[in-house]
Amino acid sequence: MSVNVRTKRVGGVLVASLQGELDDHSADAVRKALDRELDAMSPPRLVLDLEGVTFMDSSGLGVILGRYRKISERGGQMRIASVPAQIHKLFAISGLHKVMHVHAKQGEAVRALKEVSQ
């Protein structure tokens, strides 16, 4: 199983939509795909859309937390959008929802990031 990472730029925000199963096997490819684009941004601003993620475990949490740390260290911002119900449960167990901003829709997350950067 693999995850498809689709990216686009909306203003100065990188919007990355994941589709598929995010586990230990696919985590490294997702990490590299996101970092390749984030490393070229200063400061990095990312909206990670999880609507298409059909399965995720703690390896996926590691990818998200890792990007959050890297982006924060470089003075950037990150938002999560469209979290499926089964992944919400992982966010609650891990406490991730207390650390990160989670939005119901991608557009809402992009608008929030643009407002923060103005």
Next chain:
Amino acid sequence: MTPTNEMQIRFTAVSGNESFARVAVAAFVAQMNPTMDELTEVKTIVSEAVTNAIIHGYPDGFGEVTLQCKIVGDTMELVVSDSGVGIADMNAVRQPLYTSRPDLERSGMGFTIMESFADEFDVVSSVGHGTHLKFRKRIGEASMPLSAARES
């Protein structure tokens, strides 16, 4: 209680087999008429346990994982075993956010998630000999089974 049904799979400890293990157990417990939530929790338990065996049991990358699953009444019993290095500090691995492999950008939430999704979770480990992660989970506690959800 006598097991009503059981299966066992042994596979190479490579990450490409994580999804195979999830799907195999999910297919086996489907006969218990689980809800979507229960099936997702079972798949997550399997994924965490198998990933743990692959990454932490065999840090050198060579070994096998054995997965045993039994259906006993309304309960699924699952054992995920490796013959790897074992766990030296059992208290540490049960702490949320602990990881022995920060180099791999692990979240350290694997044990916490397995504890949350299983009704019972035991770890039997011997340094130099391997680890057995044992789970019990009742299936069918919620109101809408998967078959009904598909029809609605």
